[in-house]
Amino acid sequence: MKKKITRRGFIKAGAAVAAAASLPLGLVEFSWGKNDRQNFTLAYISDSHLTHIKGTEFVRNFDKGLKRAVTECNFMSPKPDFVVYGGDLAQLGKREELEHGLEIMSRLRHPIRWVIGEHDYYLDLGRFWEDKISKTTYSFNHKGIHFVVLNSILTYNTWMNRWKSPEERMNNMARLDNPEGSPFMVGNTQLEWLRKDLSKISKETPVVVMSHSPLYKIFKPWNFWTDDAEKVQALLQPFEKVTVLHGHVHQILYNQIGNITFQAMMSTAWPWPYPPSYIQKPNLVPKITVFMNRADPFHERDATGWSVLNLEDGRVTNHYKLWENRDRVIRYDKKLGYPVDIEYQNPERRIPPQQHY
């Protein structure tokens, strides 16, 4: 039978790689190297920012994003070994928001690993999180890969101590472009823990680090930034295959620094613009990243989503599930030594932003 060309299908059809990018998850099968016992699938949900209004009311739009991600994760085929929640479950760290988030996440049929975000932390300094949800710094081994989870959204004590109330502290950390803000950091205690943790594994062991903020510097006014990122990177560089997965930036973003590959996860709530759209100040946005086009504001879910991660021979292939839009796949290119979009990396292949009349 002739392959149907629907409008959507036509856009999707482009080329073989394009087709691979748009296939249902269960049908995507990449070929990989010899160590295929290490290949498996994860899901990554992040930055839901569930926002309590009052009583039983929460911001509908953000609830819907997380619920949809949970539903779609449950239908994954093959099933993920586990799901990572990448932080910022809550908007203002309120217990109501975290509990509401747990309720929604409880519908997931897969094990969950948690990463804390600043919106979960700065009201009660992570007490509820550590008591009811998860540790904030830990590591584990899974199918030959060493996973490390860091709390990368700590900051300086002087800033912590300057606020009259926990609410004031939380609100100030939640603001973008806040002249009273403070950069994130991992801090010496965790750096020392990380040094010890990594000393137990061989340099050939693939390492995947999961943090909320990017463990490199992109744009300080929005805290797309970790102040002591270089110190973390220095501990990771000796390993042959290192991937850092992070949330926080609410956009497609990927980078390579030495041996370390960085991949950002989508938010289920809303997209941020790219820092270069804010031209007043310099930025360090990675040049290899192919930006997403501007979201269609009619569709609340456009430019939000979640990720399916295929762990292939110790490297992460990131299949962005982009709602109301075309999926994108970012994959480490062995020859080039950095991650590329399997369809759009070549500028000629890109789709121009939608033209309105």
Added chain:
Amino acid sequence: MKKITVFFVVLIVLSVAGITLAGGHDTPLGLPPVPIPADNQQNPAKIILGKRLFEDKRFSADSTVSCATCHDPQKAFTDGRPVARGIQKKKGTRNSPTVINSAYYTSQFWDGRVETLEEQAKGPFINPVEHGLKDFSPIIEIITKDHEYPSLFNKAFGVKTADININHVVKAIASFERTVISGDSPFDRYMYGREKDAMSKAAIRGLDIFRTKARCQDCHTISQTSAIFTDNKFHNLGVGFFRIEPKLMAIVEKIRKAKSKGLALDEKVLEKQEISELGRFAVTMDIEDIGRFKTPTLRNVAVTGPYMHDGSIETLEEVIELYDQGGEDNPMLDSGIRPLNLTEQEKLDLLEFLKALTSPAYQTLLKNNK
């Protein structure tokens, strides 16, 4: 000379049915030119043949069902029922959409499982709850033994009787369907004909609400020079989702297995209510498509009820209520669908606007509906 005569006969036949010969220069006001496939150009003989085939009940297992049974020209090419009724009164799972302006869709059926009107026309013949034939051979047999069909096929396609096959049949039907187009509604005269009084004040207010607060236009498209009232995409409004939600996981597993064994979708879709409710997913197997159905055109909507893919909503008032409340909540709800907070007046205005989308040929039906 003979060709010209045939052409006029067609015009007379079609104008009686209230339809215009498309692909010509007289596309009704408000519609773009009808897309005509390169391998099935229109000609009058083909259109006449197509109309006859469309109405022939012999092409069903018990000679009771023709295309026109569910797409009745007297009922604006629908059947007025919630879901289709085929041979032996067997019920399908989906509402029969009108043929009017279906030529503008880029895919056919509620789930868009085929691309063309030609391919669409094949489906119902061999669907067990529609025409109920095992294959196409009885159709070809009836045609070749008929007194008139062989010469009509010859005029339409230049084909010998022995060479007539199902593709000729569906090409003729599709050619006829491409003439079943209709614009020239009060809305068209107001919008594209610059007749300020063509629509009532309420309908004019309704148009504004349609394009702004009620967020209709994003899917039911109106453009600068014409309006087909569909984006030709698929959306989840949550209608009928309750039928599958509790068992969704098991249903999806079932259809994944069926697909991997290569089972025919058509049969599966219509026999199984549950699988039917999966909508576009059953075609693409993409999780995002669960519960998504094609955006139907809104032209003549006031005379083509009941509404939605399952015909579960009887009146336009109730449809407006559904959108006002933000669809039926479900995890896969389209993100353009959200509560609208329309006032009672705005709902009434919207309804008046929808009625103003009725073409002249169907105005009588509109009056009878009141």
